[in-house]
Amino acid sequence: MTEAAKRPTHRTDPLDSLLGYHLRRLSVVVMTDLTESLAPLQLKPAEASILLVIASNPGTTQSEVGRVLGIFRANMAPLIAALLKRGLIERKAVDGRSQALRLSSAGAAVCRRAQNVVREHEERLFGRLTREASATMVAQIRSLWQAKH
């Protein structure tokens, strides 16, 4: 158990009733677990999510992947560069500025392993929720997210 995760002794937490606070702290737990789970593949969560999106949308561009995942163009560049350098993805010019992205065969293999890691990660963290409870949470989060735009 990490230091910061130790249980408080007898202090009250005035934030305990706030949904945003709980969302935030849970998301930290989720990200930490995912980061550790993907470490054997030498993938960061952002890189793994990019591989999954390319696998589902072969020929897409890096700007489009960024829009799907909510990652800025400026932050996509080094992520894509790292995946290219490792030979996990390939680029082919569509026109003078856009380039189609596809997984290499090595990338497809890593992507399959990443999919398994993600599935196990979700099962480990959320498996105790009923399928219905999980779906309800996703639906509620989606509606909240959409209300913001």
Added chain:
Amino acid sequence: MTEAAKRPTHRTDPLDSLLGYHLRRLSVVVMTDLTESLAPLQLKPAEASILLVIASNPGTTQSEVGRVLGIFRANMAPLIAALLKRGLIERKAVDGRSQALRLSSAGAAVCRRAQNVVREHEERLFGRLTREASATMVAQIRSLWQAKH
């Protein structure tokens, strides 16, 4: 609307069914809104949460605040130093190593304003959920979080 928030065109998102993915993205929206809402008080979310915990637990120590909020000792130091420098909190030695923390009168005033900001922030983001739906989500998140320890 920021660049990264633009809606995707027609690409599929293979992560769309994953609860952890939605939790993470919602938590980003929550943190961004809270950060912007607290900016007029010149408080970061972490600083505001520290003020709230001290207000509820006068005389607590900085290590204890860190344990309540899940913040490492090493990261508490500069946060507490900043609040001290601004005169929002006061320190008094308990023994040779621990020091009791309390809000100054200026700190109490800022803390009250922060409480209002947080209330409005939660209402703005989650007000569309019924009281019951919100309580259910908090309860589910709490149970998930506890399962991790």
Added chain:
DNA sequence: TATTGTTATACTCTATAACTATA
């Protein structure tokens, strides 16, 4: 030995500005 507080350091993600090249 364990705890408090501190410093230094590193990593991930998010965000903006500025630039080149192309549509």
Added chain:
DNA sequence: TATAGTTATAGAGTATAACAATA
């Protein structure tokens, strides 16, 4: 004018190691 991609830079949060002083 708008878009694609890049670089540089900054900020917030999380995390580990190492140290001094104290319990």
